[in-house]
Amino acid sequence: MRDQILKALERSRADYTEIRVEREWRTEVAYRKENLENLEASSELGGIVRCLVGGGWGIAVFNSLDNLEKHVEDAYRIAKAVSAKVLERVTLAPAQPVQDEVRVSLKKDPRSVSLRQKQELLSRYNELMLKQSDKIVSTNARYTDSFKEVTYANSEGTFIVEERPDVTLLVSATAREGEKNIQRGAESHGWLAGFEAVENQEEKALKAARRALDLLKAKPVTAGVYTVILDPDLAGVFIHEAFGHLCEADFLFKNPRLQEVLKIGRQFGVKELNVVDDGYLPGLRGNFKYDDEGTPRQKVYLIKNGILNSFLHSRETAAKMGAQPTGNARAVNYQFEPIVRMRNTYIEAGSASFEQMLKDIDYGIYACGSFGGQTMIEQFTFEAMYAYEIVKGQLGELLRDVVLTGNVFETLKNIEMIGNDLVIKGSSGGCGKDGQFPLPITAGGPHIRVRTLTIGGKAA
Amino acid sequence: MRNQIRSTDLLERVAKQTDGAEIYELHSLELPVRFRAGVLESVKVVETAGRALRIIKDGRLGFSTTTDLSDDTNLLQNALESARSGDPAPFRFPAKQPAPSVQCFDPHVEHLDEQKLIALGEEIVEKIKAYDATLQIDAWAVKELEEVTLCNTSGLELVSRRTVVSVGASVTRAQEGDILIIYDQDTSRRADKLDGTAVAQRIIERLRLAEKVAPVETKAMPVIFHRGGVLVLLMPFMVGLDGRNVFLGVSPLREKLNQKIFDERFSLIDDGTIDFAPRSTPYDDEGTPTARKFLVEKGVVKGFLYDLKSAALAKAQPTGNGFKSGFRGGGFRRPPGVAFTSGVIPPGEKPLDQVFKDLDEALVVEDVMQLGGGNPLAGEFSNPVLLGFLVRKGEIVGRVKNTMIAGNVYDLLKDKLIALSDRPEWVFGFVHTPAIALDGVSVASK
Numbered sequence: 001m002r003d004q005i006l007k008a009l010e011r012s013r014a015d016y017t018e019i020r021v022e023r024e025w026r027t028e029v030a031y032r033k034e035n036l037e038n039l040e041a042s043s044e045l046g047g048i049v050r051c052l053v054g055g056g057w058g059i060a061v062f063n064s065l066d067n068l069e070k071h072v073e074d075a076y077r078i079a080k081a082v083s084a085k086v087l088e089r090v091t092l093a094p095a096q097p098v099q100d101e102v103r104v105s106l107k108k109d110p111r112s113v114s115l116r117q118k119q120e121l122l123s124r125y126n127e128l129m130l131k132q133s134d135k136i137v138s139t140n141a142r143y144t145d146s147f148k149e150v151t152y153a154n155s156e157g158t159f160i161v162e163e164r165p166d167v168t169l170l171v172s173a174t175a176r177e178g179e180k181n182i183q184r185g186a187e188s189h190g191w192l193a194g195f196e197a198v199e200n201q202e203e204k205a206l207k208a209a210r211r212a213l214d215l216l217k218a219k220p221v222t223a224g225v226y227t228v229i230l231d232p233d234l235a236g237v238f239i240h241e242a243f244g245h246l247c248e249a250d251f252l253f254k255n256p257r258l259q260e261v262l263k264i265g266r267q268f269g270v271k272e273l274n275v276v277d278d279g280y281l282p283g284l285r286g287n288f289k290y291d292d293e294g295t296p297r298q299k300v301y302l303i304k305n306g307i308l309n310s311f312l313h314s315r316e317t318a319a320k321m322g323a324q325p326t327g328n329a330r331a332v333n334y335q336f337e338p339i340v341r342m343r344n345t346y347i348e349a350g351s352a353s354f355e356q357m358l359k360d361i362d363y364g365i366y367a368c369g370s371f372g373g374q375t376m377i378e379q380f381t382f383e384a385m386y387a388y389e390i391v392k393g394q395l396g397e398l399l400r401d402v403v404l405t406g407n408v409f410e411t412l413k414n415i416e417m418i419g420n421d422l423v424i425k426g427s428s429g430g431c432g433k434d435g436q437f438p439l440p441i442t443a444g445g446p447h448i449r450v451r452t453l454t455i456g457g458k459a460a
Numbered sequence: 461m462r463n464q465i466r467s468t469d470l471l472e473r474v475a476k477q478t479d480g481a482e483i484y485e486l487h488s489l490e491l492p493v494r495f496r497a498g499v500l501e502s503v504k505v506v507e508t509a510g511r512a513l514r515i516i517k518d519g520r521l522g523f524s525t526t527t528d529l530s531d532d533t534n535l536l537q538n539a540l541e542s543a544r545s546g547d548p549a550p551f552r553f554p555a556k557q558p559a560p561s562v563q564c565f566d567p568h569v570e571h572l573d574e575q576k577l578i579a580l581g582e583e584i585v586e587k588i589k590a591y592d593a594t595l596q597i598d599a600w601a602v603k604e605l606e607e608v609t610l611c612n613t614s615g616l617e618l619v620s621r622r623t624v625v626s627v628g629a630s631v632t633r634a635q636e637g638d639i640l641i642i643y644d645q646d647t648s649r650r651a652d653k654l655d656g657t658a659v660a661q662r663i664i665e666r667l668r669l670a671e672k673v674a675p676v677e678t679k680a681m682p683v684i685f686h687r688g689g690v691l692v693l694l695m696p697f698m699v700g701l702d703g704r705n706v707f708l709g710v711s712p713l714r715e716k717l718n719q720k721i722f723d724e725r726f727s728l729i730d731d732g733t734i735d736f737a738p739r740s741t742p743y744d745d746e747g748t749p750t751a752r753k754f755l756v757e758k759g760v761v762k763g764f765l766y767d768l769k770s771a772a773l774a775k776a777q778p779t780g781n782g783f784k785s786g787f788r789g790g791g792f793r794r795p796p797g798v799a800f801t802s803g804v805i806p807p808g809e810k811p812l813d814q815v816f817k818d819l820d821e822a823l824v825v826e827d828v829m830q831l832g833g834g835n836p837l838a839g840e841f842s843n844p845v846l847l848g849f850l851v852r853k854g855e856i857v858g859r860v861k862n863t864m865i866a867g868n869v870y871d872l873l874k875d876k877l878i879a880l881s882d883r884p885e886w887v888f889g890f891v892h893t894p895a896i897a898l899d900g901v902s903v904a905s906k
Contacts (some may be wrong), residue, residue, distance in 0.1 A: 035773075036547035038795055041538040042525040045876050046508065059504040063527040071507075078503045081574050085500040119545040179712070182835050253595065254497035257634055290890050335506065374829045374844075376639050377632075381829065381844060407637070454905075456864065 001065065008068040014058075016074045016092065018154035020292060021047035021065065022334040025111050026146040029119050031126040033138055046334040051075040055089020056082030061335050065088035093318035093325050095295060097157035102289045104163045106194030113195045117249055118143055121198065125205040129173040129282040136214065137182075138174040141205075142428065143167075143198060150420035152294075158294040166285060166440050167191055168428035169198045171205045175212035183218075183400065185211030186371070186385065190285045190426035190440060204460035207263050215386060218398040221455055227364040227390075227452040228404070229357055232423035234384060236443030237370040239275055240345045242408040243381040244443075245433070247277075247302045247310075248328070248340040249317035258377065261409070266308050269412045275303040277312055279327050281344045285426035285440035286330075292338035293329040300326050302345075303412075314340050332436040339434055347445035350418025357417050357449045364390040365455055367402055381405045403456045411450055419446030464529040467511065467609045468617065474536055475613045477724075480516035480714035482553045482612040483883055484784070485509075485529075485743060486792040487816055492602040493577040498585050503574050506780075510792040512784075515539045516553075520546040523795050524885050550772035553612035559742035559749035560740030563735035568651040569623035577601040580656050584629050587660035591667060592633075599629035601656075608745075616747045623649050624738055626889065627656045631663055638673075638861060642666050642847060643688070643827060647889030648737040666826065666847065669797035674858030676905045682822040682878055683865060683901040684815065684851070689884065690844060690893045695836040696869045697728060701755050702798045703766035704782075707774040710837060712870070713761055721870070722759040723877040725808060730765060734781055738889040739801045743780070746796050750780035752804075767798050800890070807894040808880030815879045815897050817854035823864060823903055824849040824856065824895075839870035862906040872898045 005019050023045050030038040049060045049071050058079025060071040083089075110118075126141040148164040169436025172186035187204040191197040230238060233410075245251060252258055279297025280287055290296055293315050299307045311321070314329035319339060329338035369385030382404045389396035423444050467483045475482045490506040511537050512525040522543025526535045580601040588597050592810050604624040611617040628645025648654055685693055705711035732750025734740050743749055746768050754762045760773040766774065767782030782796040816822070834842035845863045849856045878897035886892050 032704070033710075035704075035708065037797075038523065039524045039527070039542045039546050040795070041522075041542055042793070043509070043534060043538070044525070044527045044793075046527055056500075057502045059502060061504065061506040061508065063509050064529075074505050078505060078574055082500055082503050082576065085578065087499055101887075115541050138708065174710075180838060232512040255634075335508070336504070336505075376641065376829070377634050379639060383833075407655050424836075454906075 001151065004065060004068050005151065008072050009153060009155050011069055012051065012072045012076065014053045014079060014153060016052040016155055017072060017150070018050050018293070019047060020069070020331070020334060021151045022148050022160070024143065024146055024148045027110065027115060027118060028171040029122045029143045031122060031139065031141040033130070036119070039115060039119055048334050048337065051079040052090060052092070052336055053079035054083030055091070056080070056086045056089060058082060059337050066411060073178055089374045090316055091319045092315040095156065095293070095315060095325065096456065098160055098290065098294050098296070099158070100160050100290070102160070102167045104165055106165060108195040110165070110167060110195045111147055125171050125202065128202055128205040129171060129209040132206070133175070133213055135175045135213060136175060137176045138171050140170065140172040142170040145195070152290070152292065154179040154293055154294060160290050160294055162288060164288050165192060165194065167193055167195065167197050169201060169204070169321055170428035171208045173209040173212040175216050177216045181216055183212050183215035185209060187214065188428040190428050190430070191283060192285050192287050193283055212387060214398055215400050218386070218400040220401045221365065221387065223400045223456050225392070225452050225454050227361050227449065227451050229364065229366045229390070229447055229449050231366070231368040231447060232421065232444050233369045233425070234367055234382065235347055235445030236424065237373070237382060238348050238380070239445055240342060240431070240441070240443035241373065241382070243275065243412065244277065244302070244342045244345045245375065246378070246408070248313045248338040248342070249313045249321055252311060253317055253320055262308060264308050264310070267306055268308050268409065269302055269306045269308045269415055272350045272418050273303055273306045273415060274301060276301055276346055277328070277342050277345045278346070278350060281424060284344050284424060284442045286343045286442060291327045292331045293325070293330065295325045295327040297327040297343065312342065314338060314341050330439060332439045334434050339436065341431065341433065341439055342441050344424060344442045346422065346424050346443060347418065347448060349420050349422040349446045352417045352419050353449055354419060354421065357419060357447060358390060358395070359393045361390045361393055365399065365402065366390055366395060367404060378408045380408055395419050405454050406458055411453065414450045414452055415448050416451050417449035419448060422446045462889050465532050468611055470532060471611050471613065473532060474513065474515065477536065477540070478515040478517045480553050482514045482610070482746070484512045484792055485609040487607045489605045490602060491574060491577060493574060493581050493600060495581050495585055495597070495599040498589060498597045500578060500581070503578070512792045513539045514795065515543055516549040517543040519548055520544070521549045522546050532753050539541065543867050553614045553767070554615040554616060554747050556618070556747070557749050558617045560733040560751065562733050562740050562742045562750070564620065564622040564649055564741055566623045566650040566736070569625055570605060572603045572625065572651060578605060580627050584627060584656045584660045587657065588629065588631060588663055591664045591750065596632040597629060601627045610743070610745070610747055612747065618743055618747060620743070622741065627654055627659060629659060629663060631667065639721045640670055640859070642670070645798065645888060647738045649738060653736060669849055669856050670859040672858035673861055676823060676850050676860045676863055678904045680896055680900045681903050682819050682899045683903065684824045684895050684897045686824050686826050686895040687887055688827040690887055690891060690896060691831055691843050692825065692828055692875070693896060694868050694891060695832050695841065696839045697755070698800060699836050700839070701764050703764045703770035703774055703776065704798055705837070706764045707770050712838065716761045718760060718762070720760045722756060722873045723875065723889050724759040725877060725880060726756060726759055726873050727754060727806050728756040729804040729806070730781065730800055730802070731804050734802055737802045741801070744782045745784045746778070746782035748778045748780045748782060749797055750801055753779065765798050765800065767796050770798055803891040803893070805884065805893040805896070807881070807882050807884045809882055810879050812881040812883070812895050813854070815881055815895065816851050819851060819878070819897070820853060822851045822897070823860065823865070824851055828865070834866065839868045841869060842866040860905065864904045866902040866904070872901065876900045887896060
């Protein structure tokens with residue numbers, strides 16, 4: 001394969017050419033109630049060529065490597081057509097050529113664990129949830145593993161082979177009481193690890209089922225504006241979704257209004273606030289040594305001491321904005337070109353203990369976990385998995401239907417306490433952007449306390 | 461270079477080691493053209509091929525996929541390993557059955573090259589720019605050619621060629637504390653059915669209506685679900701009529717078959733046989749013929765959607781709704797599951813402006829966020845309105861901001877139906893529907 005790729009690069013007529021080929025082995029086990037919905041072992045091979053001609057990109061995706069030079073020629077032809085239309089020629093920030101081979105060693109390589117073992121493990125977690133109560137009316141349990149070998153080469157002399165493993169586990173239970181009261185509990189996890197990561201996780205299945213059952217008895221939140229403590233999960237979702245995406249330079253550089261707001265050096269929060277996108281945290285998802293342009297991973301402070309410090313870049317956005325590439329050009333798979341994406345994004349730990357955060361709250365909300373949500377530029381909406389009231393400095397009753405909405409810049413300013421208990425985690429899903437989903441990432445933070453956050457219940 | 465194996469030859473080999481097998485092979489060529497911030501950003505040629513093997517061995521199902529079309533060993537080994545722990549197979553792969561005649565292929569799409577697609581996208585961008593050059597305009601045009609081979613050990617052998625073309629745009633105007641996003645598109649299997657000008661005009665028409673902002677009160681009021689807004693009402697049906705949810709006992713519609721539980725003016729049809737509709741096909745991805753069938757007829761629940769597996773489990777007949785994942789069916793990577801073909805809601809009698817005129821005050825919802833938010837299995841929805849207009853005394857007086865809608869679709873369609881408009885439109889290429897006006901929908905505004 002190496003010779004094929006090098007030859008195709010050599011023959012390319014483009015100003016710049018890169019080829020990425022991915023070989024993947026993957027399995028999936030999926031249960032819905034007692035029903036085994038999928039049990040699969042599959043393999044895949046595919047690649048992508050990207051050519052830059054006269055400042056325009058042309059891209060070709062393929063499965064068969066038999067005619068690599070034809071795909072390079074396709075990409076070249078298209079790039080030429082694009083270059084006739086571009087107003088501003090694309091250039092790439094300079095990069096050092098890299099030659100590297102990155103192999104991983106896993107405790108239990110999923111490729112050598114039988115499908116039956118995976119199925120039996122998941123079946124056990126699934127049954128555990130179903131068994132908790134006859135009020136558990138449905139479950140979803142899913143295990144996935146993927147082992148990729150990615151070969152990346154470009155016409156500047158970079159040639160990298162990198163192994164990228166990933167495993168995920170989702171356990172989710174739905175409980176019902178009467179016709180209308182339907183509640184869900186879920187635990188969703190993903191790791192850069194072997195099969196060992198998903199073993200002995202009975203506690204997660206129990207937690208999901210018990211939470212669904214507990215929520216049947218929880219009271220709906222009363223909509224209003226509250227002092228809110230976000231748990232590390234929800235803090236992570238907030239910082240990734242509401243803020244992190246705005247710092248992705250490919251989004252930013254075509255949006256002049258946002259560039260006005262997001263000025264490097266501008267104060268965005270209290271002095272204690274530090275927001276990081278870290279390329280390397282051992283064991284966490286998305287920790288690959290290189291991005292999909294061959295740029296090594298880095299640790300980037302998006303916010304340092306409350307002040308906007310940096311954006312995330314590909315070689316294209318770095319060239320355009322006069323910055324350095326940050327190793328954030330990532331593609332979800334060989335069918336896509338790399339775009340600017342996060343890796344491990346979190347709020348750094350502060351100094352407050354959870355008790356200190358609770359102490360002077362007369363009435364507030366402690367919101368935990370996330371069922372996802374939506375952002376629209378600086379507006380965000382997230383649904384918490386569950387929440388508790390805070391009454392006179394003490395945790396009170398369990399609450400449901402907690403939806404947080406707001407403006408990210410106001411909310412960042414309103415962060416008034418930052419906990420000392422950082423947790424970063426990956427979920428079983430991943431990040432989605434421009435049709436590229438699910439990209440392995442992690443997010444996290446310590447507990448954070450936000451004054452005046454708007455909580456909507458379900459619209460009454 | 462190793463030689464590719466034909467699916468039918470591979471099937472012969474597989475048949476010897478299994479009790480039943482099915483091969484689905486897909487070759488696809490896609491050509492997407494994308495504009496970002498009003499400028500051509502990228503063009504891509506995506507030429508992919510893959511194969512899925514489903515087997516029954518000792519009464520159990522096994523599944524595996526590969527992109528290596530010369531492989532005659534690993535795919536079968538993987539499927540056999542899957543079948544060793546697989547779910548019991550409650551069905552057999554079907555023999556070939558007569559299917560409706562459905563047009564799915566337009567030879568003109570083959571000749572749409574990148575230049576023509578770029579021109580299609582440019583046309584939309586330029587039209588919208590002419591209305592307001594300060595808008596952020598993202599647009600795309602894409603064509604797709606697919607060739608699917610489906611064969612099984614019951615003697616089925618189908619080869620089908622399909623085409624799809626699609627153009628669309630998303631327009632954003634962001635001001636401090638106010639974000640306006642308008643999205644529209646047109647999708648068809650036929651090139652000359654595609655109307656980029658109409659997409660641009662629909663966007664401009666709504667931009668014009670959105671110039672003014674109208675405050676709306678928090679209360680229960682009539683809501684007219686229009687265009688993308690209708691999907692809010694369809695979500696509960698998509699999950700509630702899914703044969704898997706019926707069999708698993710989680711659909712509230714499971715015991716309502718042949719009962720009249722909705723207003724008699726409301727019907728819902730699943731139709732895989734409309735010529736050149738993007739989800740039309742004579743056979744589904746398992747080889748069951750598609751059909752036009754009433755799911756709700758004059759308020760009466762008439763049927764559910766089944767693939768082979770859910771039909772067998774529920775002791776029902778497969779309905780031609782077994783599709784592999786992906787919005788348009790297609791893809792080879794996933795095992796089949798239940799999906800709608802085209803959703804069709806028959807229209808009413810009143811023109812839309814007459815529906816407006818009959819209402820003192822109403823909210824028109826054209827697009828929402830968090831589709832599927834709330835609890836669709838219970839019929840509930842709860843969505844922030846992405847694009848909505850306030851109607852007063854028959855006229856649109858402006859766009860609403862920071863507004864949520866919520867309600868229960870099953871309850872609302874039972875006794876709160878005001879009217880269906882007389883002219884159905886295609887929404888996102890897979891639903892053909894009139895506007896639907898319902899009373900008593902919760903509207904909350906900040």
